[in-house]
Amino acid sequence: MTKIKKRRRAKKYNYQTNRRKQNMKAKKLPTIEEKSIKTEWNQTKSLRYNMESMGLSFDPNNSVSNGQFNKASAKSSHQVPLQNKEAVRKGLEEKAALPEAFNLRLSEPETQYVIYMMEKYGEDYKAMARDKRNYYQDTPKQIQKKIQKFQKIPDLYDAYKVMKEQEVQSGNR
Numbered sequence: 666m667t668k669i670k671k672r673r674r675a676k677k678y679n680y681q682t683n684r685r686k687q688n689m690k691a692k693k694l695p696t697i698e699e700k701s702i703k704t705e706w707n708q709t710k711s712l713r714y715n716m717e718s719m720g721l722s723f724d725p726n727n728s729v730s731n732g733q734f735n736k737a738s739a740k741s742s743h744q745v746p747l748q749n750k751e752a753v754r755k756g757l758e759e760k761a762a763l764p765e766a767f768n769l770r771l772s773e774p775e776t777q778y779v780i781y782m783m784e785k786y787g788e789d790y791k792a793m794a795r796d797k798r799n800y801y802q803d804t805p806k807q808i809q810k811k812i813q814k815f816q817k818i819p820d821l822y823d824a825y826k827v828m829k830e831q832e833v834q835s836g837n838r
Contacts, residue, residue: 701756720754769818771811779815780825782808 697703706715713723722728771779782793790805803811816822 699757701753705753720751721757769814771815771818771821775811776815776821779811783812 697706702719705719707718710718716723778798781798782796785796786792790809793799793808794803794805799808815825
């Protein structure tokens, strides 16, 4: 018997796409989103000239070696006059030094699930794992991590605490 050869479908030319538009889009330079760089950027000058005039390194491999700044190699063969654009470099350094805000999020069903588990079992994670509402069959450790994540989100956890305090106060009356 002979082997069955794979049939390859002939590639069809797509007449609906505009090839000229695609090529122009591919050649387009990226837009600069940093405002301080965008205002100081000179379209008529080269990339190297713009970077060096702002006090930034064009080629980090030449300016940094073994984790230390190499001033001798940072100076290029053609000197670019710094035109009070050191503010751009300093602004970028300050922005990089700011701590990045991280956003933790839990979906509404997952929040309700975590609250239900905390209400019913407290900190007994093994019992939580055996609960009938544990649809995804989370292990005790996975449930513990979900609860810890819930506790790290101040908006959700603070609202939960306020709700619990109101329940306790209404129960005492």
